Amino acid sequence: MRNTTRTLTTFALCLALVGASCGGDDSGSGSGTALSNEEFCAKVEALDAMDPGTDDMAEVVASVEELADAAPSDELRDAMLALVPVMTALDNLDENDPDAMSKIMEIMMDPEVIAAGELIEKYSTETCGIDGSAD
Numbered sequence: 001m002r003n004t005t006r007t008l009t010t011f012a013l014c015l016a017l018v019g020a021s022c023g024g025d026d027s028g029s030g031s032g033t034a035l036s037n038e039e040f041c042a043k044v045e046a047l048d049a050m051d052p053g054t055d056d057m058a059e060v061v062a063s064v065e066e067l068a069d070a071a072p073s074d075e076l077r078d079a080m081l082a083l084v085p086v087m088t089a090l091d092n093l094d095e096n097d098p099d100a101m102s103k104i105m106e107i108m109m110d111p112e113v114i115a116a117g118e119l120i121e122k123y124s125t126e127t128c129g130i131d132g133s134a135d
Helices: 002-018 037-048 057-069 074-091 098-108 111-128
Strands: none
Touching: 037 057, 037 111, 057 074, 074 098, 074 111
16 A cells, blocks of 8 residues: 555656646736746756655645745646645545545546646646656
């Protein structure tokens, strides 16, 4: 079960970080200040260096939320924030509870979460030049 948990954690982190990207217009209207595409990409690369197996997931989630707040577009910010519940659920996963695994899969297969991951991956590829398929 440990390998499955690590795989699920890696999957969620890949959706949020490896796929996380920059792009869109510069009209982000979160409570923070929108970063330029270049600044946003640099921060994504720093987050991409975090390891879901060893880094504190709460710290990773907080970093994703901060980055989402500074996203170059509202659409990108919303997509990143849609992945936070997946990461939080994975962090709290009871590896010995089969029902918990079922719930995690249900969360990960939610059309909103899938669409968010696809949007983030598109931005990462087109604007930041991050190839999510390599991971």
